[in-house]
Amino acid sequence: MPTCPSCGFEDRDRDARFCSKCGGEIPAAAGASLPREPGPAVPGELDPKAAAKRRKWRVMLLGALVQVPIVIAVIFFVGKGCGVAEGSLVAQGQPFGDFTFKAVQCRSGERMNFFGAVVLGNGPNDGGVIVGDDPLQGRYVKIEVPGSCKPPDLEVCTEILVDKTKCSIYEPRLERTNTTVNDIRLIDGSLKLQCAYPEGGTLKAELKFESCD
Numbered sequence: 001m002p003t004c005p006s007c008g009f010e011d012r013d014r015d016a017r018f019c020s021k022c023g024g025e026i027p028a029a030a031g032a033s034l035p036r037e038p039g040p041a042v043p044g045e046l047d048p049k050a051a052a053k054r055r056k057w058r059v060m061l062l063g064a065l066v067q068v069p070i071v072i073a074v075i076f077f078v079g080k081g082c083g084v085a086e087g088s089l090v091a092q093g094q095p096f097g098d099f100t101f102k103a104v105q106c107r108s109g110e111r112m113n114f115f116g117a118v119v120l121g122n123g124p125n126d127g128g129v130i131v132g133d134d135p136l137q138g139r140y141v142k143i144e145v146p147g148s149c150k151p152p153d154l155e156v157c158t159e160i161l162v163d164k165t166k167c168s169i170y171e172p173r174l175e176r177t178n179t180t181v182n183d184i185r186l187i188d189g190s191l192k193l194q195c196a197y198p199e200g201g202t203l204k205a206e207l208k209f210e211s212c213d
Contacts, residue, residue, distance in 0.1 A: 082181065083107055083212035085119045089129060089143070089193070093201030096160060099146050101127045106212035108187045116174055117187045117212040125149045129207060130159075131172045131191055139172040140164075141191065143203075162203065167195035177211070187212040 003010050004019035004026055017026055085103035092098050102121055109116035109132055116132030127146030133139050141162040148158035164170045171192040179186045189212075193205035 083117075083186070083209060085207060085209035085212075087191075087205070087207035089203070089205035089207065091143070091201070091203050093197070094199035095197060095201060096143060096203060097145060099127065101129065101143075101146060103129070103207050103209065106187075106209040108184050108212045110184050110187075117189055117209055119191075119207055119209050121146070124154050129191065129205070131174060131189060133174055139174070141170075141172050141193065162193065162195065163197075166197050167193055167203075169194035179211070181213045184213050 004022060007019060007022040009019055009021040019026060083106035085106040087103050089101040089103075091100075103119045104122050106117050106119045109118060109130070112118075114132050116130065119129040119131070121127060125147055127148075128144045130142040130144070131139070132142075141164075142159050143162060145158045145160065150156045162170075169192050172189070173191070174187060174189040177186040177188055188210050190209070191205055191207040193203055195203040197203075
């Protein structure tokens with residue numbers, strides 16, 4: 001309740017500007033509602049600033065996850081480019097399973113923000129081979145198992161990194177060409193693999209790809 005500075009009377013009217021007893025003026029600050037300082041957090045309840053910060057990080061994290069691409073499926077649906085590929089990859093036993101991948105086309109990894117190439121078959125669920133170059137780990141090879149992509153969008157697929165320590169032949173080659181198409185530098189390269197795994201499985205590959213865009 002506002003208090004009159006002249007007579008000390010406490011007026012019940014919170015918005016009173018003049019004292020109802022002596023008629024003296026009551027300062028506006030006394031009758032106005034003062035901004036409340038945030039009190040201590042209730043146990044089990046987040047501080048408003050901390051909660052706002054957490055919401056911000058959740059939004060940023062969700063945005064990053066949404067932008068994470070499924071490399072082969074997304075590149076395939078971009079459409080066929082001018083890149084061509086030939087050769088095959090044959091897997092038997094674990095850890096890859098039994099299949100033969102036939103190379104038909106290729107795209108540049110620059111589309112997905114990495115240096116390398118994605119070698120594809122005819123269809124989005126025919127599997128593929130990713131040949132890339134990491135600044136820290138060096139050249140690497142990933143195999144997308146044919147038929148492993150989940151419907152309806154075929155964007156979640158089984159990808160297995162080839163362990164070079166299990167290979168007697170491990171020769172991924174990548175080379176930037178001097179040709180650029182739609183701001184994408186075309187990539188040439190090849191891949192030779194001969195690997196044997198403790199589970200009894202084997203992996204052999206001989207691929208060649210040119211003008212991957």
